Structures are given as C-alpha cells and as structure tokens.
Amino acid sequence: MERLVPGTLTSNADATYLASLKSTVNCITSNGGYAVVDPHNYGRYYGNIITSTSDFAAFWTTLALEFASNDKVIFDTNNEFNSEDQTLVLNLNQAAINAIRAAGAKSQYIFVEGNSWSGAWTWTTINDNMKALTDPQNLIIYEIHQYLDTDGSGTSETCVSPTIGQERVVAATQWLKDNGKKAFLGGFAGGANSVCQSAVTGMLDYLQANSDVWLGASWWSAGPWWGDYIYSFEPPSGVGYTYYMSLLKNYFPGSNGSGGTTTTGTTTTSTTTVATSTKPTTTTGSGTTGAAHYAQCGGKNWTGSTICASPYTCQKQSDYYS
Numbered sequence: 001m002e003r004l005v006p007g008t009l010t011s012n013a014d015a016t017y018l019a020s021l022k023s024t025v026n027c028i029t030s031n032g033g034y035a036v037v038d039p040h041n042y043g044r045y046y047g048n049i050i051t052s053t054s055d056f057a058a059f060w061t062t063l064a065l066e067f068a069s070n071d072k073v074i075f076d077t078n079n080e081f082n083s084e085d086q087t088l089v090l091n092l093n094q095a096a097i098n099a100i101r102a103a104g105a106k107s108q109y110i111f112v113e114g115n116s117w118s119g120a121w122t123w124t125t126i127n128d129n130m131k132a133l134t135d136p137q138n139l140i141i142y143e144i145h146q147y148l149d150t151d152g153s154g155t156s157e158t159c160v161s162p163t164i165g166q167e168r169v170v171a172a173t174q175w176l177k178d179n180g181k182k183a184f185l186g187g188f189a190g191g192a193n194s195v196c197q198s199a200v201t202g203m204l205d206y207l208q209a210n211s212d213v214w215l216g217a218s219w220w221s222a223g224p225w226w227g228d229y230i231y232s233f234e235p236p237s238g239v240g241y242t243y244y245m246s247l248l249k250n251y252f253p254g255s256n257g258s259g260g261t262t263t264t265g266t267t268t269t270s271t272t273t274v275a276t277s278t279k280p281t282t283t284t285g286s287g288t289t290g291a292a293h294y295a296q297c298g299g300k301n302w303t304g305s306t307i308c309a310s311p312y313t314c315q316k317q318s319d320y321y322s
Contacts, residue, residue: 001039002046005062009045009055013062022066029072036111036186036218037067038076043084043092047304050078053091057099064103075100076111076143076186080118089115090129097135110135111143111184117153120146120172120185131179141215144172145187148199154220157191157230165190165203173206176213185217189231192243200244204251219248 004018005011021037028035039059043050050056060075067073077096081089093112100110114127123144133140147154148164159165169185176183185207190196207214219240222233232238233245249255308314 001041001059004039005059009050009052010058013066018066025067025070025073029070032072034072034074036074036076037063038079038111039063040079043078043081043089049084049088050092051088053095056092057095060096060099061103064100064105067108068104068106071107073105074109074111074141075105077113079113080145080187081113081115082117084115086115086126086129089127090132093130094133097133097140101136106137107139109139109141111141111186113143113186118143118145118186119152120144121152121168123172124175128175131175131181140181142176142181142183143186144169144183145220146185146203147188148190148196148203154187154189154231157193157196159190159193159196159199162195162198163202165199165201166206169203169206173210173213177210182213182215184215187220188217189220189240190244191230192239197244197247201247204248208251217251219244 001009004013004021006014025035025037041050060077064075067075075096077093081092097110097112100108112130112133114123114130116122116126118127130142145154146152146165146168148159148168149156150158150160152168161167165188172183175181188200188203190200204217207217219233220231221229222235222238222241224234226232226234226238228239231240233240235241306314
C-alpha cells in the first residue's frame with residue numbers, strides 16, 4: 001500500500017508503481033487468468049493499524065478505478081488482519097466493498113479477510129460477525145487461510161498430524177453452509193514430508209467434497225524473491241514445487257487425477273501490492289522493542305526492528321521477508 005499510495009491513504013497513486021502493477025495484472029488477465037490484487041498489509045499502513053474507514057475507502061477508490069472495467073480482476077480487501085478490534089475489521093471490509101462498487105467495479109469478485117490472520121481454525125470463534133458484510137452485486141468471497149504446523153503460522157515444515165488439514169477447516173466449512181457464504185482458501189502449505197503431504201491431501205479432498213462453499217485454493221507461495229523459503233512453489237526448484245506439484249495437479253479444473261474435476265485447485269494467479277513496512281512492533285519481555293510474532297523483522301528496505309518478541313527468533317524467509 002505504501003508503494004502504491006505513499007504518504008497517506010488518501011494520496012494519489014505513484015505513477016511508476018501503478019504502471020508496473022497494471023502491466024502485471026494486464027499480462028495475467030489478457031492471457032485468460034484471474035489476478036487477485038491484494039494489499040498485503042495486515043490491516044496496517046506504515047506499521048500502524050488502519051482505523052479510518054474513510055481513508056481505507058479512499059485507497060480502494062484509487063485502486064478500483066484503475067481496474068473497474070477488467071472482469072478478471074479480483075479485489076482482496078487486505079491480507080490477514082490481526083490483533084485488531086473485531087468491529088473495526090468488519091467495518092474496514094465493508095468500507096472497501098462500498099468503495100470498490102462506487103468506483104464502478106460492479107462485476108468483480110471481492111475477497112474479504114477476517115481477523116486473527118483470517119485462519120479457518122479460529123474463524124467461527126473470532127470472525128462470526130463477518131457474515132454481516134453486504135455487497136449489492138452479491139460477489140463477496142471469504143478468503144480464509146490455514147497452515148498445518150502447531151501454531152498455524154505457516155513457519156514450520158512440521159505438520160501436527162496426517163489429518164490436521166481436514167480437521168482445521170471443518171468448522172469454517174459448516175459456518176459457510178449455515179450462513180450461505182462461499183470461500184476461497186487463499187493461503188495454505190505444508191512441509192515437504194509424508195505427514196504434511198497426507199494433511200494437505202486430506203484438506204484438499206475435504207474442500208473438493210464441499211465445493212458448494214469452497215471455490216478453490218492457492219498455495220503460499222511462489223516468486224523469485226522467496227529463495228529457499230520452506231514452502232517455495234517457484235519453478236523449477238522450489239521445495240514446495242518439486243514435492244507437491246504432482247499432487248496438486250490432481251485438483252486442477254479438468255484434471256483426470258484422484259482429485260477430481262471441481263474448481264478446487266491452485267489455479268488463481270495472484271499479484272500483490274507488497275508494503276515496505278507493514279508489520280507492527282511490540283515490546284519484548286525484557287522491555288526491548290521487537291517485531292511481533294509472525295511479523296516482518298528484516299529483509300531489503302526494512303527499517304524496523306530485527307529482534308522478535310520473546311521467546312521467538314527472527315528467521316530469514318527471503319530477501320524481503322524474515
């Protein structure tokens with residue numbers, strides 16, 4: 001967000017950055033793909049929680065105007081709101097929806113994300129109020145994430161059990177059915193080992209069996225910035241790509257593999273507006289200011305803390321995220 005609209009959320013878009021973003025999106029959509037435009041900011045701007053719904057709406061007006069006529073753009077309100085007032089998260093999402101539609105973008109899906117990292121396993125206890133969101137076009141999709149390590153953070157190659165994938169999405173699936181909503185699993189992954197492979201398979205099989213409410217899924221993550229990231233899906237040698245591609249192909253639309261032929265799969269291409277400093281800092285037990293758990297604590301252009309909140313340590317994931 002800071003790169004697209006530097007200074008304030010109500011600022012004009014940076015022309016150079018916007019041109020690059022539009023070029024990427026247009027390349028994807030002109031070749032038949034869908035592009036998810038995702039401000040990857042965790043509900044924050046320059047590290048501070050966004051509290052003004054009007055400012056957030058202004059940002060979305062600026063962005064939506066640029067893609068209002070492109071039916072293959074999907075707008076994602078913000079990546080993984082966390083540690084925020086729950087009503088604020090609801091209101092920010094609604095402000096984004098209203099702004100996008102008012103900008104003339106009437107035909108596109110809008111992905112909305114919940115608090116607590118938009119996790120499936122906590123969705124029903126934390127994000128139940130998200131069912132109150134409204135869209136005059138009725139094109140809201142709930143973007144939910146789920147990782148399979150002990151704390152659900154997606155920072156370990158170890159999965160809890162071979163069945164944890166399905167177990168962690170069951171409650172959210174029932175919530176979707178009970179409330180007449182649809183969702184997209186916008187972030188999932190597992191380590192390159194047999195336990196995680198079973199867990200990922202079980203989760204995707206379950207999503208496929210409930211394709212009335214689950215529209216698809218996307219692996220986290222790929223791109224040349226990720227280097228030797230534990231889940232990297234960057235061809236040709238990313239560890240996730242080499243270990244999981246043959247499995248995930250079974251879930252692609254039209255596949256004749258064991259995953260069937262529903263729309264569940266890793267086929268949506270996403271492009272992200274990456275912030276330069278989107279993570280909050282916190283105070284460790286010793287009184288030292290440090291990056292919050294799961295937050296950025298290093299990487300290129302990072303000017304914040306490189307010390308994580310106790311008892312966690314800063315681990316490099318790529319040149320841009322640590």
